[in-house]
Amino acid sequence: MMDKHEDFEGFLKSVDEISEIVKDLKSSDAGVQQKAMEKADCYIESLDKPCRTEVNKTRVNTNPPLRPSSGLQDESPENFMKIMEKDAEDRRVRRVAKEKKATALKDKGNEAYAQEDYETAVKYYSDGLAEIRDMQPLYTNRAQAYIKLGKYTEAISDCEWALKCNERCLKAYLHMGKAYLALKRYNESRNCFKKMLEIEPGKEKMVKEYLTQVDLEEERDSQEMNAMQRFDKGDEKATTVLHLLEKLSKAEQMPLYYCGGFEILSQAVNDCTGQTLFRLNNGFSIISSNDMVRSCLLQKTTDPDSLELCMSVLKLWRVICCGNDENQKMLMTCPVSRESIVHLLTSEHVAVRKECLALLCLYSQMPHRRRLAIDNLNVHMLVRNLMACITKPNQQQENSAVNILENFTAENKFCIRLRDVLTDSVIVPFTLLLGNISKSNQHVLPSLISAVGCLARDEVIRHHFSQDSECWKVFVVAIKQCSERQHREVLYPILGLIINLSAITSPVIQERAVPLCDCCLGLLRDRDGGVITRVTGVLSTVLPQSSEAVQHVIRGDFVRTMCRLLKGSGQTATKYAIKTLTVCTAASHLAREELLKSDKKLSILRHLLASSCDEMVSGNAALCLAHCLELEGIASNLLGTDIVPLLLRYAAQDAKRTAVQRNAAIALGKLCRSEPRHLNKLRDLHGLEILHSCMKVIT
DSSP: OHHHHHHHHHHHHHHHHHHHHHHHHTOSOHHHHHHHHHHHHHHHHHHHSOOOOSSOTTSOOSSOOOOOOTTGGGSOHHHHHHHHHHHHHHHHHHHHHHHHHHHHHHHHHHHHHHTTOHHHHHHHHHHHHHHOTTOHHHHHHHHHHHHHTTOHHHHHHHHHHHHHHOTTOHHHHHHHHHHHHHTTOHHHHHHHHHHHHHHOGGGHHHHHHHHHHHHHHHHHHHHHHHHHHHHHTTOHHHHHHHHHHHHHTOSSOOHHHHHHHHHHHHHHTSSHHHHHHHHHTTHHHHHHTOHHHHHHHTTSOOSHHHHHHHHHHHHHHHHHHTTOHHHHHHHHTOHHHHHHHHHGGGOSOHHHHHHHHHHHHHHHSSHHHHHHHHHHSOHHHHHHHHHHHHHSSOHHHHHHHHHHHHHHTTOHHHHHHHGGGHIIIIIHHHHHHHTTOOTTTTTTHHHHHHHHHHHTTSHHHHHHHHTOHHHHHHHHHHHHHHHHHTOHHHHHHHHHHHHHHTTSOOHHHHHHHHHHHHHHHHHTTOSOHHHHHHHHHHHHHHGGGOHHHHHHHHTTTHHHHHHHHHHSOOHHHHHHHHHHHHHHHHHOHHHHHHHHHHOTTOHHHHHHHHHOOOHHHHHHHHHHHHHHTTSTTHHHHTTTSSHHHHHHHHHHSOOSSHHHHHHHHHHHHHHHHHOTHHHHHHHHTTHHHHHHHTHHHHO
């Protein structure tokens, strides 16, 4: 194989040399042409040299290279150039034909691979490589097929050839890493995956998952080797595990017989060696194949002894899976365990629910474990049953269930699986709890609301919530309950969730906007600055969706309240407050008048323009100012202030948000039209040219 590669590399090098000579012969520089002719003569002379062998000088080379025609050295540069050009063109045409044929063979190989006919796929890829040896996809595709056939050494060889074609080929490193992993060559596997990250840093998440897989495989290998060594040495604990499994494999015993056996086994497998020996000696299948155990786990029998047996099995599973990723994987391959873990969450037996939750907690704590559970469990039923656990009057189990739910929401796949069943599994039980806040459930609601907020990061789920009428009705009820009963720990997350969900425009939100804003107006008088900030945030997202709600809040003392808030608030509250003020002044002449009554020279807005680093705040301040400039006399009140240079600064700069530049330009235009004396200041600052350049942004 290496000889063929060297011949191929030599051929490519010769082609490059000839191409360079032809290029120089075409040069308009006589000196370059002369040097090219000398190079051509040297090259032709080298073809005339007899072939030498270094292996055995007594043997004759029976396949010497073809010699050029005898008179080639005497050819003119023009003729030589024509010969070389014709040869290059012939080679190009042949290569194009070979590439076309190789591509067709690659496509056939891909079809065979998709149909899981890996042997045929390998044949097609090999036929393609017989046509053209430097086609990288053929190597990587054949490597992938070899991996499916368990031919890992051949896969690694193909990946190495692919890297000779393209040293930055990600697929080559990916398949080579998988092949090394299958061969238990863990360091080489890691190096391949790390190389992928060097080539493309954006693949960090994917590479991290592969590296985790390498760690888990190496850990499993080490555990199994250590366990077998201890068993071979006659370790008492190791032999006890096997003895107990033999006893428990007996069929048709009384429930208490198995119950006692599982209890003893739980004590014997509480370390890595015991857990590994349990797996290696068919412990999982011994349990799942037992008819009595299976009927208890699936709740086909509900007598006290069966419930005890059920609980003992769940406890055993938890013990053998605790800290052992391979056992967790094995447990998820068993249909009985997958079904029972989810199903038993609704058991009337408190201890059974507790063991179920403890087992699920193991899976929810690490990303790769969560993905394992998501891929194997019925996510719809899992979430619905976790929500059922949250509604049961048991504080410890409520907290466990909501923590499990919150952990799982970190996975995108979990959210995707819930999209089509969200109403039944989440929204209905959530609104039921939120509509009846009490001392018995207030401790769990903040975490539950946080979990729902994590789910709402998914755009489809957020859309579902924003369109659910019952949910928004309950939000109003919940805010009132929290206000009346001082449930601060619940009020904070509810307001935060509403801000998140109301970012989507929805007819349902528009319908509930007035009662929702009415609740918020009462909370603006709260002594807690955090509550006021979040209430203002709700108003900033809800008011733009309802003109009726805008008119409702303006009739109160809302504008003055927002002005007070802008004078001494933090950055977040300022962002919310200026947005609500802008919405109100855009919709209402009364709101503009109220603002001017509070601040005749609009010092608050000018201060925001002068000091804010947030473009959203600056843009809204400029737009709010533009609204107010429509009132008669306000432009005159601003004579002698810094309003022109402030607005000009924003109109002149290239803001990330073009709306900031547009709003500042519009405000400047209204200012100068209402009071021509501002125009003189604008001319002095060369602002007319800047305004002219802003026309494309405004239009």
